[in-house]
Amino acid sequence: MNSTFLLNIFRFVILLALQIVLFNNINFLGFVNPFPYILFIILYPVNGNRAGLLAASFLLGLAMDMFLNSGGVHATACLVLAFFRPSIFKFAFGISYEYQTVKIADKFSPERFSFILIAVLLHHMVLYLLEIFRFNFFWEILWRTLLSTTFTLLLCFIIIYLIKPSKR
Protein backbone atom coordinates (compact mmCIF):
# COMPACT_ATOMS: atom_id res chain seq x y z
CA MET A 1 0.00 0.00 0.00
CA ASN A 2 1.94 3.00 -1.14
CA SER A 3 0.71 6.58 -1.09
CA THR A 4 -0.21 6.76 -4.79
CA PHE A 5 -2.57 3.84 -4.34
CA LEU A 6 -4.25 5.51 -1.38
CA LEU A 7 -4.35 8.83 -3.19
CA ASN A 8 -6.13 7.18 -6.11
CA ILE A 9 -8.73 5.58 -3.88
CA PHE A 10 -9.23 8.93 -2.20
CA ARG A 11 -9.67 10.63 -5.59
CA PHE A 12 -12.09 7.92 -6.74
CA VAL A 13 -14.38 8.39 -3.75
CA ILE A 14 -14.19 12.18 -3.56
CA LEU A 15 -14.75 12.76 -7.28
CA LEU A 16 -17.65 10.32 -7.38
CA ALA A 17 -19.25 11.94 -4.33
CA LEU A 18 -18.77 15.46 -5.72
CA GLN A 19 -20.22 14.39 -9.05
CA ILE A 20 -23.34 12.92 -7.52
CA VAL A 21 -24.01 15.50 -4.85
CA LEU A 22 -23.03 18.61 -6.73
CA PHE A 23 -22.32 18.41 -10.44
CA ASN A 24 -25.26 16.25 -11.44
CA ASN A 25 -27.60 18.91 -10.15
CA ILE A 26 -26.33 21.83 -12.14
CA ASN A 27 -28.58 21.36 -15.20
CA PHE A 28 -27.33 24.41 -17.02
CA LEU A 29 -29.84 25.32 -19.80
CA GLY A 30 -31.91 22.43 -18.51
CA PHE A 31 -29.74 19.61 -19.76
CA VAL A 32 -26.03 20.39 -19.62
CA ASN A 33 -24.17 18.77 -16.77
CA PRO A 34 -20.39 18.72 -16.40
CA PHE A 35 -18.67 15.43 -15.63
CA PRO A 36 -15.47 16.30 -13.81
CA TYR A 37 -15.36 12.83 -12.25
CA ILE A 38 -13.29 11.69 -15.23
CA LEU A 39 -10.41 13.62 -13.67
CA PHE A 40 -9.75 10.34 -11.90
CA ILE A 41 -8.82 8.73 -15.21
CA ILE A 42 -6.99 11.79 -16.48
CA LEU A 43 -4.90 12.22 -13.34
CA TYR A 44 -4.07 8.52 -12.91
CA PRO A 45 -0.24 8.13 -12.77
CA VAL A 46 1.29 7.94 -16.24
CA ASN A 47 3.30 4.83 -15.49
CA GLY A 48 0.65 3.28 -13.26
CA ASN A 49 -0.80 -0.17 -13.68
CA ARG A 50 -2.85 -0.25 -16.87
CA ALA A 51 -5.06 -3.19 -15.92
CA GLY A 52 -5.76 -1.44 -12.63
CA LEU A 53 -6.77 1.71 -14.47
CA LEU A 54 -9.12 -0.22 -16.77
CA ALA A 55 -10.80 -2.01 -13.87
CA ALA A 56 -11.03 1.16 -11.77
CA SER A 57 -12.53 3.22 -14.59
CA PHE A 58 -15.05 0.50 -15.29
CA LEU A 59 -16.10 0.48 -11.65
CA LEU A 60 -16.21 4.28 -11.57
CA GLY A 61 -18.47 4.35 -14.60
CA LEU A 62 -20.65 1.57 -13.25
CA ALA A 63 -21.12 3.46 -9.99
CA MET A 64 -22.19 6.52 -11.99
CA ASP A 65 -24.62 4.38 -13.98
CA MET A 66 -26.16 3.06 -10.82
CA PHE A 67 -26.78 6.55 -9.55
CA LEU A 68 -28.08 7.86 -12.84
CA ASN A 69 -30.08 4.79 -13.95
CA SER A 70 -28.31 4.88 -17.29
CA GLY A 71 -27.55 1.24 -17.98
CA GLY A 72 -23.86 0.98 -18.87
CA VAL A 73 -23.32 4.29 -20.62
CA HIS A 74 -20.83 5.84 -18.23
CA ALA A 75 -19.01 2.55 -17.75
CA THR A 76 -18.42 2.24 -21.49
CA ALA A 77 -17.34 5.85 -21.90
CA CYS A 78 -14.89 5.64 -18.98
CA LEU A 79 -13.51 2.35 -20.22
CA VAL A 80 -12.90 3.69 -23.72
CA LEU A 81 -11.18 6.75 -22.30
CA ALA A 82 -8.99 4.62 -20.01
CA PHE A 83 -7.99 2.33 -22.86
CA PHE A 84 -7.07 5.11 -25.26
CA ARG A 85 -5.33 7.22 -22.65
CA PRO A 86 -1.80 6.13 -23.66
CA SER A 87 -2.52 6.94 -27.31
CA ILE A 88 -3.77 10.39 -26.37
CA PHE A 89 -0.64 10.84 -24.28
CA LYS A 90 1.52 9.97 -27.24
CA PHE A 91 -0.42 12.32 -29.47
CA ALA A 92 -0.35 15.25 -27.06
CA PHE A 93 3.11 15.01 -25.55
CA GLY A 94 5.04 13.38 -28.36
CA ILE A 95 8.43 12.01 -27.49
CA SER A 96 8.56 13.10 -23.86
CA TYR A 97 5.84 10.60 -23.06
CA GLU A 98 8.23 7.79 -23.87
CA TYR A 99 10.49 8.88 -21.04
CA GLN A 100 7.61 8.94 -18.61
CA THR A 101 8.39 12.40 -17.36
CA VAL A 102 4.96 13.85 -17.95
CA LYS A 103 3.04 15.30 -15.06
CA ILE A 104 -0.49 16.24 -15.95
CA ALA A 105 -1.27 18.36 -12.96
CA ASP A 106 1.53 20.81 -13.43
CA LYS A 107 1.95 24.25 -14.95
CA PHE A 108 -0.41 25.07 -17.79
CA SER A 109 0.97 24.21 -21.21
CA PRO A 110 -0.52 23.60 -24.67
CA GLU A 111 0.35 19.90 -24.42
CA ARG A 112 -1.54 19.47 -21.18
CA PHE A 113 -4.45 21.45 -22.50
CA SER A 114 -4.68 19.36 -25.66
CA PHE A 115 -4.41 16.14 -23.67
CA ILE A 116 -7.28 17.03 -21.37
CA LEU A 117 -9.33 18.45 -24.24
CA ILE A 118 -9.05 15.28 -26.31
CA ALA A 119 -9.70 13.07 -23.30
CA VAL A 120 -12.83 14.95 -22.29
CA LEU A 121 -14.06 15.14 -25.88
CA LEU A 122 -13.62 11.40 -26.40
CA HIS A 123 -15.40 10.53 -23.17
CA HIS A 124 -18.35 12.84 -23.83
CA MET A 125 -18.72 11.77 -27.45
CA VAL A 126 -18.98 8.10 -26.49
CA LEU A 127 -21.22 8.99 -23.56
CA TYR A 128 -23.80 10.96 -25.52
CA LEU A 129 -23.65 8.66 -28.50
CA LEU A 130 -24.61 5.71 -26.32
CA GLU A 131 -26.96 7.63 -24.11
CA ILE A 132 -29.08 8.95 -26.94
CA PHE A 133 -28.52 5.91 -29.14
CA ARG A 134 -30.63 7.18 -31.98
CA PHE A 135 -29.32 8.46 -35.26
CA ASN A 136 -32.08 10.98 -35.80
CA PHE A 137 -30.73 12.91 -32.83
CA PHE A 138 -27.35 13.44 -34.49
CA TRP A 139 -27.23 17.22 -34.08
CA GLU A 140 -28.52 16.85 -30.55
CA ILE A 141 -25.59 14.57 -29.77
CA LEU A 142 -23.07 17.01 -31.24
CA TRP A 143 -24.61 19.98 -29.49
CA ARG A 144 -24.71 18.27 -26.11
CA THR A 145 -21.17 16.98 -26.49
CA LEU A 146 -19.90 20.42 -27.35
CA LEU A 147 -21.64 22.23 -24.51
CA SER A 148 -20.78 19.61 -21.94
CA THR A 149 -17.17 19.38 -23.06
CA THR A 150 -16.65 23.09 -22.59
CA PHE A 151 -18.25 22.94 -19.19
CA THR A 152 -16.31 19.88 -18.03
CA LEU A 153 -13.05 21.25 -19.37
CA LEU A 154 -13.49 24.47 -17.47
CA LEU A 155 -14.27 22.64 -14.25
CA CYS A 156 -11.37 20.20 -14.71
CA PHE A 157 -8.90 23.07 -14.97
CA ILE A 158 -10.41 24.87 -12.04
CA ILE A 159 -10.22 21.74 -9.89
CA ILE A 160 -6.67 20.88 -10.96
CA TYR A 161 -5.29 24.34 -10.34
CA LEU A 162 -7.22 24.94 -7.18
CA ILE A 163 -6.15 21.77 -5.50
CA LYS A 164 -2.74 20.92 -6.85
CA PRO A 165 -0.51 23.74 -5.53
CA SER A 166 -1.45 23.02 -1.93
CA LYS A 167 -0.21 19.48 -2.23
CA ARG A 168 3.33 20.44 -3.19
Next chain:
Amino acid sequence: MQQIINFIFKNSIRLLFLLLLITSLTLTIQSHSYHRSQFVSSANDVTGGVYQRINNVKEYFHLRTQNDELAKENAYLKQLLYNKPDTVIASTELIPRGYEDIKVIQSKVIKNSFNVPENYLTLNSGSKDGIKPDMGVVNSLGIVGIVEKTSKNFATVQSILNVKSQINAKIKKSNHFGSLIWNAKNVGYAQLIDVPRLASVRKGDTIVTGGRSVIFPENIPIGKIDKIFIDKATNYYTINIRLFNDMTNLGHVYVIENVKRKEIIKLEEETKPDE
Protein backbone atom coordinates in the same frame (compact mmCIF):
# COMPACT_ATOMS: atom_id res chain seq x y z
CA MET B 1 -0.35 -24.28 -25.92
CA GLN B 2 2.69 -22.22 -25.07
CA GLN B 3 1.78 -19.83 -27.85
CA ILE B 4 -1.77 -19.41 -26.66
CA ILE B 5 -0.58 -18.59 -23.16
CA ASN B 6 1.96 -16.21 -24.62
CA PHE B 7 -0.71 -14.54 -26.68
CA ILE B 8 -3.00 -14.11 -23.71
CA PHE B 9 -0.15 -12.80 -21.63
CA LYS B 10 1.01 -10.32 -24.25
CA ASN B 11 -2.47 -8.99 -24.94
CA SER B 12 -3.79 -9.13 -21.42
CA ILE B 13 -4.62 -5.42 -21.33
CA ARG B 14 -6.44 -5.58 -24.62
CA LEU B 15 -8.36 -8.67 -23.58
CA LEU B 16 -9.35 -7.11 -20.27
CA PHE B 17 -10.51 -4.04 -22.16
CA LEU B 18 -12.58 -6.11 -24.57
CA LEU B 19 -14.11 -8.14 -21.76
CA LEU B 20 -15.14 -5.07 -19.80
CA LEU B 21 -16.29 -3.31 -22.96
CA ILE B 22 -18.58 -6.19 -23.86
CA THR B 23 -20.01 -6.18 -20.34
CA SER B 24 -20.72 -2.48 -20.34
CA LEU B 25 -22.07 -2.45 -23.88
CA THR B 26 -24.42 -5.31 -23.01
CA LEU B 27 -25.70 -3.33 -20.06
CA THR B 28 -26.16 -0.26 -22.24
CA ILE B 29 -27.99 -2.05 -25.02
CA GLN B 30 -30.18 -3.91 -22.57
CA SER B 31 -31.20 -0.72 -20.86
CA HIS B 32 -32.14 0.73 -24.25
CA SER B 33 -33.94 -2.24 -25.72
CA TYR B 34 -36.11 -4.02 -23.26
CA HIS B 35 -38.71 -2.97 -20.83
CA ARG B 36 -37.48 -3.30 -17.29
CA SER B 37 -34.14 -4.96 -17.81
CA GLN B 38 -31.79 -2.85 -15.83
CA PHE B 39 -29.37 -4.68 -13.64
CA VAL B 40 -27.84 -1.38 -12.77
CA SER B 41 -30.39 0.84 -11.11
CA SER B 42 -30.66 3.32 -8.31
CA ALA B 43 -33.23 1.16 -6.50
CA ASN B 44 -30.70 -0.46 -4.23
CA ASP B 45 -29.73 0.29 -0.68
CA VAL B 46 -26.46 2.08 -1.41
CA THR B 47 -27.58 4.48 -4.12
CA GLY B 48 -31.05 4.85 -2.69
CA GLY B 49 -29.60 5.62 0.73
CA VAL B 50 -27.31 8.27 -0.71
CA TYR B 51 -30.15 9.92 -2.59
CA GLN B 52 -32.28 9.82 0.54
CA ARG B 53 -29.58 11.73 2.40
CA ILE B 54 -29.15 14.27 -0.37
CA ASN B 55 -32.88 14.75 -0.56
CA ASN B 56 -33.12 15.36 3.16
CA VAL B 57 -31.11 18.50 2.58
CA LYS B 58 -32.55 19.54 -0.78
CA GLU B 59 -36.12 19.24 0.42
CA TYR B 60 -35.88 22.49 2.32
CA PHE B 61 -35.38 24.51 -0.81
CA HIS B 62 -38.72 23.41 -2.24
CA LEU B 63 -40.80 23.48 0.92
CA ARG B 64 -42.80 26.54 -0.07
CA THR B 65 -43.94 25.30 -3.49
CA GLN B 66 -44.61 21.82 -2.16
CA ASN B 67 -46.69 23.20 0.69
CA ASP B 68 -48.70 25.40 -1.65
CA GLU B 69 -49.40 22.45 -3.87
CA LEU B 70 -50.51 20.20 -1.02
CA ALA B 71 -52.66 22.93 0.51
CA LYS B 72 -54.36 23.51 -2.82
CA GLU B 73 -55.07 19.84 -3.18
CA ASN B 74 -56.39 19.68 0.38
CA ALA B 75 -58.75 22.54 -0.34
CA TYR B 76 -60.01 20.76 -3.42
CA LEU B 77 -60.57 17.50 -1.55
CA LYS B 78 -62.34 19.35 1.28
CA GLN B 79 -64.60 20.94 -1.29
CA LEU B 80 -65.52 17.51 -2.60
CA LEU B 81 -66.10 16.29 0.93
CA TYR B 82 -68.37 19.14 1.98
CA ASN B 83 -70.35 19.07 -1.22
CA LYS B 84 -71.36 15.46 -1.04
CA PRO B 85 -75.07 14.88 -0.62
CA ASP B 86 -74.93 13.47 2.89
CA THR B 87 -72.25 14.83 5.19
CA VAL B 88 -73.05 12.34 7.92
CA ILE B 89 -71.57 9.33 6.12
CA ALA B 90 -68.12 8.62 7.54
CA SER B 91 -65.37 8.69 4.95
CA THR B 92 -64.58 4.99 5.42
CA GLU B 93 -68.01 4.07 4.19
CA LEU B 94 -67.79 6.28 1.11
CA ILE B 95 -66.66 3.43 -1.06
CA PRO B 96 -68.96 0.44 -1.02
CA ARG B 97 -67.38 -2.91 -0.32
CA GLY B 98 -66.10 -4.74 -3.37
CA TYR B 99 -65.60 -1.57 -5.39
CA GLU B 100 -62.17 -0.64 -4.06
CA ASP B 101 -60.43 -0.94 -7.40
CA ILE B 102 -57.76 1.64 -6.83
CA LYS B 103 -55.31 1.76 -3.97
CA VAL B 104 -53.18 4.83 -3.37
CA ILE B 105 -49.79 4.78 -1.64
CA GLN B 106 -48.14 8.02 -0.64
CA SER B 107 -44.48 8.43 -1.52
CA LYS B 108 -41.79 11.01 -2.19
CA VAL B 109 -39.39 11.61 -5.07
CA ILE B 110 -35.83 11.58 -3.75
CA LYS B 111 -34.08 11.73 -7.11
CA ASN B 112 -35.36 13.53 -10.15
CA SER B 113 -33.87 13.50 -13.61
CA PHE B 114 -34.95 15.35 -16.73
CA ASN B 115 -31.84 16.11 -18.73
CA VAL B 116 -31.33 12.88 -20.70
CA PRO B 117 -33.61 11.15 -23.23
CA GLU B 118 -34.32 8.31 -20.82
CA ASN B 119 -35.24 9.76 -17.47
CA TYR B 120 -35.91 7.83 -14.28
CA LEU B 121 -36.98 9.01 -10.86
CA THR B 122 -36.28 7.32 -7.54
CA LEU B 123 -38.94 7.08 -4.82
CA ASN B 124 -38.29 6.57 -1.12
CA SER B 125 -40.70 3.68 -0.71
CA GLY B 126 -40.41 0.21 -2.11
CA SER B 127 -41.83 -3.29 -1.92
CA LYS B 128 -42.02 -2.93 1.86
CA ASP B 129 -44.72 -0.32 1.38
CA GLY B 130 -46.55 -2.36 -1.21
CA ILE B 131 -45.09 -0.83 -4.34
CA LYS B 132 -44.77 -3.20 -7.28
CA PRO B 133 -43.51 -2.73 -10.84
CA ASP B 134 -46.02 -1.28 -13.35
CA MET B 135 -47.94 0.84 -10.89
CA GLY B 136 -48.83 4.36 -11.93
CA VAL B 137 -47.31 7.42 -10.29
CA VAL B 138 -49.18 10.74 -10.17
CA ASN B 139 -49.18 13.88 -8.09
CA SER B 140 -51.80 16.51 -7.42
CA LEU B 141 -51.17 18.23 -10.77
CA GLY B 142 -51.16 15.18 -12.98
CA ILE B 143 -49.36 12.16 -14.27
CA VAL B 144 -45.69 11.52 -13.41
CA GLY B 145 -44.65 8.05 -14.61
CA ILE B 146 -44.77 4.29 -14.16
CA VAL B 147 -42.90 2.24 -11.55
CA GLU B 148 -40.12 0.33 -13.26
CA LYS B 149 -38.28 -1.56 -10.56
CA THR B 150 -38.52 -1.90 -6.82
CA SER B 151 -36.25 -2.93 -3.98
CA LYS B 152 -37.13 -3.25 -0.33
CA ASN B 153 -37.00 0.44 0.47
CA PHE B 154 -36.82 2.19 -2.89
CA ALA B 155 -38.40 2.19 -6.31
CA THR B 156 -37.40 3.60 -9.68
CA VAL B 157 -39.98 5.24 -11.90
CA GLN B 158 -39.90 5.63 -15.65
CA SER B 159 -40.79 9.28 -16.02
CA ILE B 160 -43.18 10.43 -18.76
CA LEU B 161 -40.10 12.33 -19.92
CA ASN B 162 -38.61 9.13 -21.26
CA VAL B 163 -38.49 8.29 -24.96
CA LYS B 164 -39.39 4.71 -24.08
CA SER B 165 -42.54 5.71 -22.25
CA GLN B 166 -45.84 5.27 -24.05
CA ILE B 167 -49.05 5.94 -22.17
CA ASN B 168 -52.62 5.70 -23.34
CA ALA B 169 -54.23 9.13 -23.26
CA LYS B 170 -57.33 10.79 -24.62
CA ILE B 171 -58.79 14.17 -25.37
CA LYS B 172 -61.13 14.85 -22.48
CA LYS B 173 -63.81 16.56 -24.57
CA SER B 174 -64.16 14.09 -27.41
CA ASN B 175 -62.81 10.83 -25.93
CA HIS B 176 -60.46 10.24 -28.87
CA PHE B 177 -57.53 8.05 -27.89
CA GLY B 178 -53.86 8.52 -28.62
CA SER B 179 -50.47 7.58 -27.21
CA LEU B 180 -48.51 9.94 -25.04
CA ILE B 181 -44.79 10.01 -25.89
CA TRP B 182 -41.88 12.38 -25.39
CA ASN B 183 -39.55 13.57 -28.13
CA ALA B 184 -36.69 14.45 -25.74
CA LYS B 185 -36.75 18.11 -26.76
CA ASN B 186 -38.44 20.14 -24.02
CA VAL B 187 -39.17 19.14 -20.42
CA GLY B 188 -42.39 21.16 -20.33
CA TYR B 189 -44.00 19.44 -23.32
CA ALA B 190 -45.01 15.91 -24.32
CA GLN B 191 -46.55 14.65 -27.54
CA LEU B 192 -49.77 12.86 -28.25
CA ILE B 193 -49.57 10.74 -31.40
CA ASP B 194 -51.94 8.53 -33.35
CA VAL B 195 -54.99 10.71 -32.84
CA PRO B 196 -57.35 10.06 -35.77
CA ARG B 197 -57.95 12.99 -38.13
CA LEU B 198 -61.67 13.00 -37.59
CA ALA B 199 -61.20 14.00 -33.97
CA SER B 200 -61.96 17.64 -33.39
CA VAL B 201 -59.01 19.08 -31.56
CA ARG B 202 -58.47 22.65 -30.59
CA LYS B 203 -55.72 24.52 -28.84
CA GLY B 204 -56.33 24.53 -25.08
CA ASP B 205 -58.23 21.25 -24.91
CA THR B 206 -57.37 19.13 -21.90
CA ILE B 207 -55.63 15.78 -22.29
CA VAL B 208 -56.25 13.10 -19.65
CA THR B 209 -55.29 9.46 -19.25
CA GLY B 210 -57.48 7.05 -21.18
CA GLY B 211 -59.41 4.15 -19.80
CA ARG B 212 -57.59 1.58 -21.91
CA SER B 213 -54.59 1.64 -19.64
CA VAL B 214 -54.68 -0.82 -16.75
CA ILE B 215 -51.98 1.15 -14.98
CA PHE B 216 -53.70 4.50 -14.58
CA PRO B 217 -57.32 5.12 -13.72
CA GLU B 218 -59.22 7.15 -16.28
CA ASN B 219 -59.24 10.96 -16.33
CA ILE B 220 -55.99 11.79 -14.58
CA PRO B 221 -54.93 15.19 -15.96
CA ILE B 222 -51.87 15.31 -18.23
CA GLY B 223 -51.81 18.68 -19.94
CA LYS B 224 -53.27 21.13 -22.40
CA ILE B 225 -52.98 21.12 -26.19
CA ASP B 226 -50.40 23.63 -27.27
CA LYS B 227 -49.87 22.98 -30.99
CA ILE B 228 -51.39 20.61 -33.53
CA PHE B 229 -49.44 19.06 -36.40
CA ILE B 230 -50.90 16.97 -39.18
CA ASP B 231 -48.79 13.98 -40.05
CA LYS B 232 -48.97 13.86 -43.86
CA ALA B 233 -47.73 10.30 -44.15
CA THR B 234 -50.17 8.66 -41.79
CA ASN B 235 -53.28 10.84 -41.62
CA TYR B 236 -52.96 11.18 -37.89
CA TYR B 237 -52.53 14.19 -35.71
CA THR B 238 -49.41 14.78 -33.69
CA ILE B 239 -50.24 17.09 -30.84
CA ASN B 240 -47.86 19.04 -28.66
CA ILE B 241 -49.05 19.08 -25.06
CA ARG B 242 -48.08 21.55 -22.39
CA LEU B 243 -47.81 19.41 -19.25
CA PHE B 244 -49.66 20.50 -16.12
CA ASN B 245 -46.86 19.09 -14.06
CA ASP B 246 -43.55 20.84 -13.65
CA MET B 247 -41.40 17.75 -14.07
CA THR B 248 -38.32 19.60 -12.85
CA ASN B 249 -39.81 20.15 -9.42
CA LEU B 250 -41.42 17.01 -8.00
CA GLY B 251 -41.99 16.27 -4.34
CA HIS B 252 -44.81 14.23 -2.89
CA VAL B 253 -46.37 11.74 -5.27
CA TYR B 254 -49.02 9.06 -5.12
CA VAL B 255 -48.46 5.55 -6.35
CA ILE B 256 -51.62 4.04 -7.77
CA GLU B 257 -52.36 0.36 -7.71
CA ASN B 258 -55.11 -1.06 -9.83
CA VAL B 259 -56.17 -4.03 -7.73
CA LYS B 260 -57.85 -5.76 -10.63
CA ARG B 261 -54.93 -5.29 -13.01
CA LYS B 262 -53.78 -8.89 -12.76
CA GLU B 263 -57.26 -10.13 -13.43
CA ILE B 264 -57.60 -7.92 -16.51
CA ILE B 265 -54.22 -8.96 -17.92
CA LYS B 266 -54.90 -12.62 -17.29
CA LEU B 267 -58.24 -12.41 -18.99
CA GLU B 268 -56.78 -10.60 -21.97
CA GLU B 269 -54.02 -13.15 -22.35
CA GLU B 270 -56.48 -15.99 -22.28
CA THR B 271 -58.56 -14.29 -24.94
CA LYS B 272 -55.77 -13.46 -27.36
CA PRO B 273 -55.15 -16.85 -29.03
CA ASP B 274 -58.76 -17.00 -30.14
CA GLU B 275 -58.71 -13.67 -31.92
